[in-house]
Amino acid sequence: MWLHTSCELKFNITCPTPFVLMLRPRSGAQQWVASEEYLLYPSVPAFEFTDDFGNLCQRLVAMPGDFTISTSANIETADVIDQAPGGGFVDVQNLPDTVLKYLLPSRYCESDRFGDMATEITANQLLGYDQVAAIERWLYNNVSFEPGSSPLPLSAIEVNQQKIGVCRDFAHLGIALCRSLSIPARMVVGYLYGLQPMELHAWFEAYVADRWYTFDATQPVKNGGSVAIGYGRDAADVAIYNQFGPPVFPIEQNVTVSIINP
Amino acid sequence: MWLHTSCELKFNITCPTPFVLMLRPRSGAQQWVASEEYLLYPSVPAFEFTDDFGNLCQRLVAMPGDFTISTSANIETADVIDQAPGGGFVDVQNLPDTVLKYLLPSRYCESDRFGDMATEITANQLLGYDQVAAIERWLYNNVSFEPGSSPLPLSAIEVNQQKIGVCRDFAHLGIALCRSLSIPARMVVGYLYGLQPMELHAWFEAYVADRWYTFDATQPVKNGGSVAIGYGRDAADVAIYNQFGPPVFPIEQNVTVSIINP
């Protein structure tokens, strides 16, 4: 499945403002970036580095006035989401070294406080994939997906109290529940074809049956068409932009995803 | 200054229990490990890897029965803690790439919620080192250091509410305050010569004047004699041990630090 994605952010800057952005999707095992564009209006010097999670990050200082970041890409991604009902739990001692960090609690995923709840939700499930699928179902049935409901990220504890949230908040609670069962889980930010309303999306992955599997409790069906921009422990690691100094908010944010012929 | 350090952990294990430990100090820019010992009773297979922060981590599965981990080391470390009054704030755009991650909020350092408080505490200070020194003084004067008061790590928000904590909790609040001012800050776990009562210790470092400086709001004077075991964003990254499965607590934990002639 070939997709064209675009994301445009417009800011009105009042004082020189350092940004660290994460808006360049990478080719990897999950997707192939055939072309991409990353434009700055007005042009300012920008520098790129790779973070601990392998994400490409861009550093720049926006100057006072209008400032627009316009990115787009043509990307090949999977048509369907892989599933593995019955796929086994991986004993902690057999996890790859690089996966262990996704067992730890993080800013928005206080997994150290969810052991009882996770055990209850996954009672009677086979250890592994089916536990995560039960968590995903529980989230879908018990938390209201309301785009726009939380401007700032909610932590798993907060989502669980409010039982309402945006995609990112769903992922936080899903991740915290998985990790409390010693199942590694991580957050993905990216695009999803057909998302309603269209905007940037977030979901989570869990490591079971010897690989990462995708879960998204905001969607009723397991369609493909997702494009990853960044991976991390939670929203703190994969902010599309971090901005330093007096707060600046985008005055406009436009996201599109469409099917193309390669 | 040459120190002999030791840490012994005794557990009573009831079912096979996977551990990830961080108990091997590394030689680096701050300290030189002349010798060290890491013994397991009974002996079990153990594997070591390096995490994203450069810490040496050990993986093993403890079997039912008594299980003891006994480590010790002879290490050279600085006699005094470097200070840099007046040392400048580093603009975000000039920070090294590898330091940027220490600006983000983390599990126990909700820096996204401390902007106003940090601004108030550091009013009238020169930007940079002096801001961090003001935060350190404020912590020393406003939070009660009570060893043993919190068995589990407190987050910065919780420490600020309770105004009481152990060394780790002090570090969490100090780090959150620094990061909210766009000053990178990280946690260090290790040993401190002369600590009363003697146990494992934690403090924090802030990146100002183009390098990391050490701050420890639990101590009235800036003595040297510290030995780092691990660096990270907060206690979630630098747990001396993470244990998976049914909770296990050490039945004994003995720590010593003494001066030696090399």
Added chain:
Amino acid sequence: MWLHTSCELKFNITCPTPFVLMLRPRSGAQQWVASEEYLLYPSVPAFEFTDDFGNLCQRLVAMPGDFTISTSANIETADVIDQAPGGGFVDVQNLPDTVLKYLLPSRYCESDRFGDMATEITANQLLGYDQVAAIERWLYNNVSFEPGSSPLPLSAIEVNQQKIGVCRDFAHLGIALCRSLSIPARMVVGYLYGLQPMELHAWFEAYVADRWYTFDATQPVKNGGSVAIGYGRDAADVAIYNQFGPPVFPIEQNVTVSIINP
């Protein structure tokens, strides 16, 4: 200076052939990639990873028949090459850890065998930048730059014997001479605006005066307009493509570099 670069490789494949390619320029401290395209005809699954030097590498298996890789990019790069006459030698003990590996001999840069020659060439020079500049001048005056003269990379020893070579061979000898003086040196493969005849280019960088400086003994003047695709110890690390199995050669290779308005 904004450049449009393109590189097209055409192969005629006779049996399924695994490739590891390095044809995607990265944004970094030296250049900004505003847009780029990486097309495969016919399309095959391709996977990307980052190597030890930070280069983006692509893995794929080409199937029998015609196979074309077509890449292009719009990139901002410096108008002129920085110079630092008199810039000092960095004592080995003061080099950053990550730079040390560029002091070691490598496949095509047998720096362990060039100490006397390098000492002679750089006699009477200030230690540091001026030594490298003297090496660059010596290469320009003593080795014949003949594009197309060596289909396979020549090692520094071979170049020194033949006194003739292509850009890559010049870089090998320059790097070996620098390293034999304890000056870190690395190879860069990329594009150069105005190169005659136009093709992929290679040059070297030396670490003096606390940063990397660019040297190119194939060019009479120090113009800018270079775009880096890959960095490494020598040509073995930065092959545009490595192909495994029975040898395959491109039946066509087209490279263009032109100035654009961003």
Added chain:
Amino acid sequence: MWLHTSCELKFNITCPTPFVLMLRPRSGAQQWVASEEYLLYPSVPAFEFTDDFGNLCQRLVAMPGDFTISTSANIETADVIDQAPGGGFVDVQNLPDTVLKYLLPSRYCESDRFGDMATEITANQLLGYDQVAAIERWLYNNVSFEPGSSPLPLSAIEVNQQKIGVCRDFAHLGIALCRSLSIPARMVVGYLYGLQPMELHAWFEAYVADRWYTFDATQPVKNGGSVAIGYGRDAADVAIYNQFGPPVFPIEQNVTVSIINP
């Protein structure tokens, strides 16, 4: 099998001399370091970092006069060397990303020039483990192992011409032959119990049947008792010490390996 290893190097230094050493064995998947010691006489400041291969490296500047480095360790390692006759060749497209670099030619392993010879040596062998075993046998039968015969490392081409060498030279030719068949191969430097005469040793590993296997063409039998100090592409990456400035040679080098009760 528990071993006590020691290595002592004595130098007579005439001018301040920077060193980069690799003398600290690491715990990992292959061995567990229960204790180790790293002493410098006289004591000088030393700093440690991790290189691209995961080796612990020590940096220091030795001052004029006698200088001794004395290291020792107690280590658990395997009793026997794993073998896998018939173990399969891993297609290049299925190799882990991190293994690919061990397919490239390197300073002392000019694998780009050994294709025909390797094909001949391994004629009629199953692809994979058996090819490497045939290379190991060929080396054992056709190259004379003469400790002390080459003070400086010989490259694979040189070893093949001279048909005589030390352990390191055997490894270079073995590695070059493997890589020319698209089998990843790397060098290991370390200790071997029972080696005659006792000194530091080198051997190689090849990646077949989905993991690294050990090969050592200098030994008639496949005993265990090896302790790895460093991994790399060849001797250039795993020098026990690299020294910069006017050449300095050890006036004494003592190595011991003995069996202990843990």
